[in-house]
Amino acid sequence: MERLRSDGPLSVEAYMDACNAYYYATRDPLGAAGDFTTAPEISQMFGELVGAALTDVWRRAGAPANVRYVELGPGRGTLARDALRVMRSAGLTPPVHLVEISPTLRAAQAALLGEVTHHDHIGDLPCDGPLLVVANEFLDALPIRQHVGGVERHVEWIGDGLAFDRDGEIVESSPSRDEAVRALAEGLVPLGGVALVIDYGHERSAPGDTLQAVRGHRFAPVLADPGENDLTSHVDFQRVGELAREAGAFVAGPAEQGAWLERLGIQARARALANASPDRAGEIEAARARLCRPDQMGSLFKVLAIHAPDWPRPAGL
Incomplete structure (x- = not known):
């Protein structure tokens, strides 16, 4: 409100950036008691298969000894825990580097994973060896710009509440997202390695308003209670791929x-877990269905790999 009074209307990008900066700095948003649940929190199978995919591509790249595990926006560290367990069982024991700015989540990650190195930005990552990178639901939270008829959309105070200053066919872009993808690809090309980008979004660039707010596992009005809802937007995977290729990846x-996940063997893993814990068979199958079924997370969420030219294509893609 102080910024609106002093500076006038805020761009959608500035509004989303301010809201999410406060939101993530002041809470653990994950799980039943939070606002949303990510794939690693649904089942250990998700992180395990990510770890298996990274281990497989590392081996086919010649098993370099100086590789590092990197995760962007790692939440509580659940995915890293499950992925690293699989990697270590296969003889891969990489140092762990996490890109995270939330003090609350940094503390949770350190408590769960032990020795980790935290970074504020992708550009701060080590640059003396290959990287095995996971970005699960990271890009969707980066701020976006919205334009209507070529004019940037803003948030302003009208009457007794917040409102958008214009409506119509919306075209979205995200300089922050573009910068993150470029930094990631430009780091992988000379160092070697691979990044698995997993997020919800669309395969082809298209106009449309995809900005959304979630609170208590339900959709909420985007302009309600600034800083108290999780604001995200759909990832444009065509744009991500184009930027990575432009960087030489x-x-x-x-x-x-x-x-x-099906190609990586999630059905076999689900059977193994169910056989080991028959009383959890229904829970395990429900988790597999939630991750894989088209009417749940299976189709909306996409997986894209960015890899160094001299590294092989990851399995399943």
Whole structure:
């Protein structure tokens, strides 16, 4: 409100950036008691298969000894825990580097994972060896710009509440997202390695308003209670791939998350877990269905790999 009074209307980008900066700095938003649940929190199978995919591509790249595990926006560290367990069982024990700015989540990650190195930005990552990178639901939270008829959309105070200053066919872009993808690809090309980008979004660039707010596992009005809702937008995977290729990286995918997990063997893993814990068989199958079924997370979520030219294409893509 102080910024609106002093500076006038805020761009959608500035509004989303301010809201999410406060939101993530002041809470753990994950799980039943939070606002949303990500794939790693649904089942250990998700992180395990990510770890298996990274281990497989590392081996086919010649098993370099100086590789590092990197995760962008790692939440509580659940995905890293499950992926690293699989990687270590296969003889891969990389140092762990996490890009995270939330003090609350940094503390949770350190408590769960032990020795980790935190970074504020992708550009701060080590640059002396290959990187095995996971970005699960990271890009969707980066701020976006919206334009209507070529004019940037803003948030302003009208009457007794917040409102958008214009409506119509919306075209979205995200300089922050573009910068993150470029930094990631430009780092992988000379160092070697691979990044798995997993997020919800569309395979082809298209106009449309995809900005959304979630609170208590339900959609909320985007302009209600600034800083108290999780604001995200759909990732444009065509744009991500184009930027990575422009930086000299190779791109595989995108593939739908459900199909990717099926190709990596999630059904076999679910059977193994159910056989080990028969009383949890229904829970395990429900989790597999939630991750893979087209009417749940299976189709909306996509997987895209960015990899160095001298590294192989990851499995499943």
